[in-house]
Amino acid sequence: MKRNILITGTSSGVGYEASLLFSRNGFKVYATMRNLKKSEELKKHIKDENLDIEILQLDVTSQSSINSAINIVIEKEGTIDILLNNAGAGFAKTLEETSEEEINWVTDVNYLGVVRTTKAVLPHMRKQKAGHIINITSVGGLVGQPFNEIYCGAKFAVEGFTESLATYVGTTFNIKFTLVEPGGIATEFMKSAIEKTTVDGQLARGEYLPIFEKYLAGSQKRATESNLAVYQTGKEVAEVILQVVNTETPPLRIRTSAWANEFCELKTKADPTGLMLINEVKKNFL
Numbered sequence: 129m130k131r132n133i134l135i136t137g138t139s140s141g142v143g144y145e146a147s148l149l150f151s152r153n154g155f156k157v158y159a160t161m162r163n164l165k166k167s168e169e170l171k172k173h174i175k176d177e178n179l180d181i182e183i184l185q186l187d188v189t190s191q192s193s194i195n196s197a198i199n200i201v202i203e204k205e206g207t208i209d210i211l212l213n214n215a216g217a218g219f220a221k222t223l224e225e226t227s228e229e230e231i232n233w234v235t236d237v238n239y240l241g242v243v244r245t246t247k248a249v250l251p252h253m254r255k256q257k258a259g260h261i262i263n264i265t266s267v268g269g270l271v272g273q274p275f276n277e278i279y280c281g282a283k284f285a286v287e288g289f290t291e292s293l294a295t296y297v298g299t300t301f302n303i304k305f306t307l308v309e310p311g312g313i314a315t316e317f318m319k320s321a322i323e324k325t326t327v328d329g330q331l332a333r334g335e336y337l338p339i340f341e342k343y344l345a346g347s348q349k350r351a352t353e354s355n356l357a358v359y360q361t362g363k364e365v366a367e368v369i370l371q372v373v374n375t376e377t378p379p380l381r382i383r384t385s386a387w388a389n390e391f392c393e394l395k396t397k398a399d400p401t402g403l404m405l406i407n408e409v410k411k412n413f414l
């Protein structure tokens with residue numbers, strides 16, 4: 129029987145590529161997106177390649193839209209085998225320039241969205257005593273970076289949330305948890321992050337402006353001068369996720385490129401997969 133996977137944020141980037149890759153590799157894919165008008169490209173592939181992908185509306189900021197999509201999958205399949213929490217939005221701005229509305233939005237999409245979808249699938253996975261929840265964070269979920277305090281805070285939150293669930297829900301109910309931690313990915317994400325960053329047409333103001341310019345120049349320099357590829361394609365990240373799903377004992381955390389691994393090494397050297405940490409926590413509490 130085909131394993132099924134529900135993916136959030138499939139209108140572009142990693143979610144779009146993962147939908148195609150998983151389907152081409154024998155999975156039934158529920159490709160969800162908040163705006164169904166963005167589904168044309170995916171629909172073309174479904175038709176041309178006869179892919180087993182069903183497109184559903186799901187906005188991670190709306191619990192009712194999450195519940196509706198999950199109910200459809202459960203009615204059709206009886207189970208959800210894999211949840212891939214991919215939807216997310218980049219944001220880089222000084223804290224002082226960030227409005228409360230922006231703080232709430234970045235946190236809602238990147239963190240609370242993951243909490244909502246996970247809460248909605250857990251009763252089904254617990255009942256079936258099987259399942260795999262994969263949350264895409266970032267190297268920014270392990271290492272705080274300039275001007276990324278709101279985004280990194282949300283991704284750190286997903287890391288803590290997932291780690292906590294893995295310690296008791298994971299082991300008791302045979303539900304696997306994995307944090308996928310990419311470095312840069314050449315997707316719409318960068319463009320939309322920069323668009324959202326401008327204040328009155330400028331990237332930053334006052335005393336922050338020279339630091340922001342240095343940050344942007346440094347990011348470009350890093351991308352062109354590093355010995356390791358800083359940017360991956362969405363498809364390359366999707367390939368790492370497919371490998372994770374097909375691994376008998378999947379890691380709690382995995383970086384998706386050599387660059388991402390090197391960048392996070394000071395945080396991850398002692399326990400690259402996070403599995404030792406889970407055992408340590410269990411030893412202390414359970």
Ligand SMILES: NC(=O)c1ccc[n+]([C@@H]2O[C@H](COP(=O)([O-])OP(=O)(O)OC[C@H]3O[C@@H](n4cnc5c(N)ncnc54)[C@H](OP(=O)(O)O)[C@@H]3O)[C@@H](O)[C@H]2O)c1
Nearest residue numbers: 137139140141142187188214215216266312313315316317
């Ligand atoms: N690109 C990078 O450099 C990078 C690096 C590390 C980690 N990541 C992470 O990788 C994941 C995928 O990002 P990507 O690079 O593929 O970016 P992307 O191409 O911008 O894709 C992001 C997806 O999330 C969707 N989304 C945004 N808000 C949503 C909402 N409220 N409900 C449902 N879907 C929503 C977007 O839909 P719309 O088209 O409707 O906006 C889009 O489909 C994200 O979690 C991101 O944080 C990205």
